[in-house]
Amino acid sequence: MREVLKSMDGQLTQLPKIAPIVTGDGSASFYNNQVGETYHSRSGAAREAIEKFCRPSGLGRLAGQGRAVIYDICFGLGYNTAAALDMILECNPECLVDVYGFELDPSILEMTGQVTPPFNSYPLVREASKNLDATFGSASIKIFLGDVRQELDKAPRPADVVFFDPFSPCKEPELWSRELFRAIHSRMHPGAVLTTYSCASKVRQALDEAGFEVADGPCVGQRSTSTVAYRP
Numbered sequence: 179m180r181e182v183l184k185s186m187d188g189q190l191t192q193l194p195k196i197a198p199i200v201t202g203d204g205s206a207s208f209y210n211n212q213v214g215e216t217y218h219s220r221s222g223a224a225r226e227a228i229e230k231f232c233r234p235s236g237l238g239r240l241a242g243q244g245r246a247v248i249y250d251i252c253f254g255l256g257y258n259t260a261a262a263l264d265m266i267l268e269c270n271p272e273c274l275v276d277v278y279g280f281e282l283d284p285s286i287l288e289m290t291g292q293v294t295p296p297f298n299s300y301p302l303v304r305e306a307s308k309n310l311d312a313t314f315g316s317a318s319i320k321i322f323l324g325d326v327r328q329e330l331d332k333a334p335r336p337a338d339v340v341f342f343d344p345f346s347p348c349k350e351p352e353l354w355s356r357e358l359f360r361a362i363h364s365r366m367h368p369g370a371v372l373t374t375y376s377c378a379s380k381v382r383q384a385l386d387e388a389g390f391e392v393a394d395g396p397c398v399g400q401r402s403t404s405t406v407a408y409r410p
């Protein structure tokens with residue numbers, strides 16, 4: 179029983195579902211006691227968002243073109259979105275950016291009020307987490323609350339970039355599936371990019387079967403290499 183602790187006086191105490199942790203780069207994250215996993219790499223939550231999800235996704239080129247549509251699948255605390263907005267708006271403050279976030283659990287959205295990651299765009303993420311919608315200047319975030327498998331088709335525009343960030347394939351195999359990758363693929367522009375932290379061969383095979391071209395992404399911290407998948 180992972181969620182229950184026995185205290186010194188023999189009382190059973192409920193563990194909080196989501197408990198705070200500090201990761202290796204000093205940025206905050208949480209541990210989910212029901213799932214038995216953290217929301218980010220323990221080596222650095224902010225660093226993971228920047229290095230594994232944003233850098234390999236070609237955001238600089240999209241910023242130069244002045245238009246970007248991002249799907250942040252498994253939005254959580256929204257670190258991937260915040261890092262992407264910072265990167266794009268530093269290159270081109272006028273760039274039109276639409277982020278569509280997909281998140282099942284409203285309680286993690288509430289936690290955005292308790293963390294201060296090193297992203298200039300984080301106030302916009304906090305506002306979107308509260309109201310499911312937020313706009314500042316040329317950037318907007320809309321969050322679809324529910325199972326991404328049901329919500330994906332509600333995004334009004336096809337994606338240029340997809341961040342794919344569920345809990346691990348052994349905890350959520352139904353999300354790392356050929357069926358969901360096919361659905362995502364069909365919502366992406368030709369040439370669009372999906373980035374994810376996993377390099378598991380089953381995951382890469384499912385991406386390949388869904389029609390993606392699969393390549394190694396960067397290796398950050400102690401975890402092995404990540405994956406970058408292109409829609410041809």
Ligand SMILES: C[S@@+](CC[C@H](N)C(=O)[O-])C[C@H]1O[C@@H](n2cnc3c(N)ncnc32)[C@H](O)[C@@H]1O
Binds near residue numbers: 216255343
């Ligand atoms: C590893 S965490 C993602 C961390 C996040 N990208 C961030 O920057 O904080 C996985 C997230 O996926 C969400 N999730 C799990 N199953 C989901 C589903 N079927 N649809 C949408 N979100 C889901 C969880 O609630 C959790 O917030």
